[in-house]
Amino acid sequence: MPTANATVAFFLIDTMQDFTLAFVLAGQLLIGLDPTLMGIVGLSLAVTGSALLVACLIGFPVGALIGFRQFRGRSFVIVCLNALMGLPPVVVGLLVYMMLSNAGPLGFLQLLYTPSAMIVAQAVLITPIVAALSRQVVETLAREYADTFRTLVVPWPTALLALLRDGRSGLATVALAGFGRAIAEVGAVIIVGGNIAHVTRVMTTSIALETSKGDLALALALGFVLLLIALAVNATVAALSLATREAGHG
């Protein structure tokens, strides 16, 4: 079918052009420090950074406790925690929307369609991830340290702190996993944030918006920018952990 082939070829050329255009656009946006884009990037980082902070403050100690202490029903808790890592963002968004809506129990807080609502949604999404993965990190380390702790009769809160400290490079990776999940999700923040220009528009919701306008090149360009940001964050953490390790040895 020559016509069908022609259509496919046309489509391919078209998408390849979009692809090239996306690279050029991404470069232009970054080099020109486009102020709208900078605002969106800043908000993305602020929202996800805050959510990650909350998730780590809750997830590290909870994960460490489950990883280190023995208690009845522990396996059940671990299975549940691991299952929660699969929470669909859109479900989290819906739940947080129903909580924060003026018709919901927390409506009086007036958080819906604000960056705070997005922080709440992302924190709910990634706290189980941080807790479940840090449980694993701490559990492995605790097995290694078990004899030492027993011989020295270390009280458990002290042991817990030691485990968190010595597991920090593993926990940094855990935090990065949480960061990656949060900054890349769109389903939750678009529901509770509303994708309002200059207020709650972040990288992922911008990408969704440009796609819906049919501006595929710009959408893809924004995707490249998001990838670069993730790369920069990961590189920074890697550099920091290297620096602290050297400081520890010195």
Place this chain on the structure above:
Amino acid sequence: MLNRRSILGAAGAVLLTIGALAGALAEEKSIIVQSTTSTANSGLFDHLLPLFQQKTGIRVDVVAVGTGQAIKNAANGDGDVLFVHAKADEEKFVAEGNGVERFDVMYNDFVVVGPKADPAGIAGSRDAAAALAKVAAAGAPFVSRGDDSGTHKAELKLWKAAGVDVKAASGGWYRETGSGMGQTLNIAAGMSGYALTDRATWAAFQNKGELTIVVEGDTKLLNQYGIILVNPVKFPRVKAEAGKAFVDWVISDEGQKAIADFKVSGEQVFFPNAKKAGG
């Protein structure tokens, strides 16, 4: 010495500051308008809102979703003004006490778009229902919003007029995307299908591919927009004063002229038709 804790602490402080700044920004006088993707994606709001803010100092935050979702959100009291296009549902919204009063704002029209190859042979038709009946008879792919939006409701009305049961065909030649207008057009372009779209979104859409307008000009394709202040008696947190200022401005001579002045590629896409108060 930089240790990990002090870095974390500093990061926390920075984030809290940003949070506080964002909070301070929110103190600025602003309202939330629940509206549709067609008004937002076409760029109409980017044209209107700065004019309104300049005049009144009120910032308008637009949540652009399908009409069905917009009405549901507003019925939860989440938003100060509802600006959508499904007259029967809007009247129901007011009748249920969720809104104060509905005003006509403007209209545009729907068009049927389809592949240039036109497998159903409907190009140039001015009878939308008959054209859709032909699409069904040909079994040519038709891509529907399927999301309870204003456009989706209008499309279902046309199918009814055409005497076609699309439910039975769903998953076959009739494809329900359950997503916004732009996404649906992306899909229609991808599978060379027919679709119903409002003219404004179509004019501003940049991924038309092989698609073109095949049916337009039927009076059944008229698309009326209305605006409603969410009822502050039922929802005390509604910013009644600022919300009413926006409604009043949109239906005022000034607001109506601003709508008429809005053009996409040199073409007027929304036609103001607010009735004068008491008229």
